[in-house]
Amino acid sequence: MAILVTGAAGNIGRHIVSNALEAGTSVRALVRRPAEAQLPADVDVVPGDMTDLDAVRRALDGVEALYLFPVLDVVPAIAQLAREAGLRTVVFLSGAWTAGLSLRDRESWTYAQYVEAEAAVEAAGLEWTMLRPGPFMTNMLWWSRSIKSERVVHAPYAAATCPAIHEADIADVATAALLEPGHAGARYMLTGPAQVSQIEQSQALSAALGEEITFDELTADQWRDSVGRFLRPGIAADLLRDWSETAADPASALPVHDTVQRVTDKPARTIGQWAQEHLDAFQ
Numbered sequence: 001m002a003i004l005v006t007g008a009a010g011n012i013g014r015h016i017v018s019n020a021l022e023a024g025t026s027v028r029a030l031v032r033r034p035a036e037a038q039l040p041a042d043v044d045v046v047p048g049d050m051t052d053l054d055a056v057r058r059a060l061d062g063v064e065a066l067y068l069f070p071v072l073d074v075v076p077a078i079a080q081l082a083r084e085a086g087l088r089t090v091v092f093l094s095g096a097w098t099a100g101l102s103l104r105d106r107e108s109w110t111y112a113q114y115v116e117a118e119a120a121v122e123a124a125g126l127e128w129t130m131l132r133p134g135p136f137m138t139n140m141l142w143w144s145r146s147i148k149s150e151r152v153v154h155a156p157y158a159a160a161t162c163p164a165i166h167e168a169d170i171a172d173v174a175t176a177a178l179l180e181p182g183h184a185g186a187r188y189m190l191t192g193p194a195q196v197s198q199i200e201q202s203q204a205l206s207a208a209l210g211e212e213i214t215f216d217e218l219t220a221d222q223w224r225d226s227v228g229r230f231l232r233p234g235i236a237a238d239l240l241r242d243w244s245e246t247a248a249d250p251a252s253a254l255p256v257h258d259t260v261q262r263v264t265d266k267p268a269r270t271i272g273q274w275a276q277e278h279l280d281a282f283q
């Protein structure tokens with residue numbers, strides 16, 4: 001069996017690649033910068049951008065399953081190409097907000113776009129599994145620069161909370177859905193094992209580093225100004241709303257889901273484990 005992994009050089013994709021190789025599956029990866037991707041030698045690398053549908057067509061030839069990274073503009077076309085290429089299944093990286101559990105999710109900038117993308121995947125007419133993770137533990141990497149240089153986190157809403165998930169857990173569920181039967185038609189809400197506030201996340205990093213990290217609590221405006229060049233305004237607004245509401249009312253956070261345990265038969269990884277495994281990014 002062979003699978004195609006898009007986003008293969010990313011946080012989740014990289015783990016899917018290694019999981020699948022370990023399981024004895026042939027892995028093809030569509031990557032736009034093969035030299036920098038640093039994928040294992042036995043991966044069949046197809047150079048190309050996901051928006052280049054000829055490259056996608058080439059990459060899909062002869063594979064049975066697809067991990068689809070959300071380059072939203074081309075999701076409908078790629079799902080259709082997957083169908084035409086005779087794939088059995090597509091596993092789409094969506095997001096927890098797509099479930100529309102809260103008003104802020106339904107009013108978020110991303111909601112309608114992902115609902116549409118999931119609908120296009122469903123409409124393509126092959127088997128599908130939706131991965132709907134909540135906030136990633138990798139979001140802590142946003143703090144790496146200031147932690148490295150001054151042992152400080154500059155962020156708003158220290159009390160904001162979420163059930164942050166380890167990227168390897170998302171990849172483990174994705175791998176199960178790609179390689180094993182029984183996941184067709186599932187919309188998997190994926191979270192870590194516990195709610196962790198922003199201050200608790202910084203404390204987990206502090207404990208792993210064995211050094212104190214100060215939380216410099218910014219105002220929303222200060223933070224918006226500091227990320228203005230990197231984040232789209234819609235995403236910044238969604239994040240600020242989520243943080244302000246969960247800081248004021250932690251019970252309004254996305255609930256913890258036990259999907260990782262149910263699908264993989266292993267407990268979801270903790271924030272402490274993530275911090276230990278990513279020390280290099282912070283020292």
Ligand SMILES: NC(=O)c1ccc[n+]([C@@H]2O[C@H](COP(=O)([O-])OP(=O)(O)OC[C@H]3O[C@@H](n4cnc5c(N)ncnc54)[C@H](OP(=O)(O)O)[C@@H]3O)[C@@H](O)[C@H]2O)c1
Nearest residue numbers: 007009010011012013032049050051071095133134135136
């Ligand atoms: N952060 C969160 O809390 C959160 C929560 C739920 C869902 N999500 C979703 O998760 C995604 C991030 O996943 P991740 O952490 O695994 O990603 P990541 O580490 O940012 O990696 C993304 C990979 O996809 C590749 N890629 C992006 N656009 C491409 C294109 N047009 N053609 C070919 N390759 C392309 C990138 O290639 P290069 O290496 O060439 O750049 C990169 O290797 C986001 O898109 C978001 O929608 C995030």
